[in-house]
Amino acid sequence: MCLRKKESTLRQFVKIKNNVSLLFRKYSQFIKFGLVGFSNTLISYVTYALLVYLDVYYQIANIVAFTISSLSGFVLNRSWVFDGKNGHIVKQLLKYYLVYGSSLILSLVLTYIWIELVGVNKYLPPIINLIITVPYNYLLNKVWAFRMHKGTANVVPDGEFLDAGNANT
Known part of the structure; x- marks a missing residue:
């Protein structure tokens, strides 16, 4: 009886492990983007909070934190995320900063709304804004800033490689 229970538990564990592995392979790019975003958000928020604590105007603190x-x-x-090492770095950098610059403007507007119009504590808007800016940044970086061009390899969500010229993603 005890042996059957252990076998059943082991089968359940293997099934869960396989499902997690499948999900990771399918969504690995978004997961990686999330991990990079989390580390950048941590850097940005600590910088923002420190500068606000030092009485730097919150919008200046937001810009400095973004830049860093x-x-x-x-x-x-x-x-790591978009595997864009084969792309033209200057074009990618310009596109990346256009995406993030527009995201910064969006964040500045939202921060103003949260603090000045809604009355939210000035430490919260950078966290609230993530609901909008994370998907915005991911999609624009994926489909524009780091998009692979014809004749270069690209990875589709399920982990299979295909020719970017024939990709429908």
């Missing part, structure tokens, strides 16, 4: 965290984000997104 975005460069590491570019390097990690280019080399």
